[in-house]
Amino acid sequence: MVLDDRLRDDAADRLRSHGLRVTAPRVGVLLALERMPHADADTVARQVRASLGAVSTQAVYDVLHALTDARLLRRIEPAGSAARYETRVGDNHHHMVCRTCGVVVDVECAGEAVPCLTPGAAQGFVVDEAEVTFWGVCRECQSTASVPTNEENA
Secondary structure (H helix, E strand, O other): OHHHHHHHHHHHHHHHHOOOOOOHHHHHHHHHHHHOOOEEHHHHHHHHHHHHOOOOHHHHHHHHHHHHHOOOOEEEOOOOOOOEEEOOOOOOOEEEEEOOOOOEEEEOOOOOOOOOOOOOOOOOOOOOOOOOEEEEOOHHHHHHOOOOOHHHHO
16 A cells, blocks of 8 residues: 555656646546556546546546646557557657557667657758657567567568
8 A cells, every 4th residue: 555655646746746736537547557558548547447436538538638738648649559648758768569469568769869760851840759669569479379570580
């Protein structure tokens, strides 16, 4: 219970530091995403309901939108997948997505400066972030299907 209290206090502090009111649904969403990074809104809603009781799906969507706008959450949208959310923000990391099961994992940025990639022609934009998604098949799915590995493709 001490760890849960510490996580709740940390979530409340993050909300306050971004000028947001501390509410049970906001704290619940932050805690759900700390436990399950890259979750979609429906998964977050189920987790929040499990910890708080009755919370509407619309309330969860509203919280996800508000926390994303406040840059407490990052929204990613892998092609062909529902939007997913994570609490890891501000570090310009990237993602790897399994084509078979849809699992998403973080991949550290290859460059040292932010953004780690820049377009050849910025066309007047000031680029502050690069989002890269790597696609492949995760180790677990490779073991359950006949999928060529990187070594077999070489």
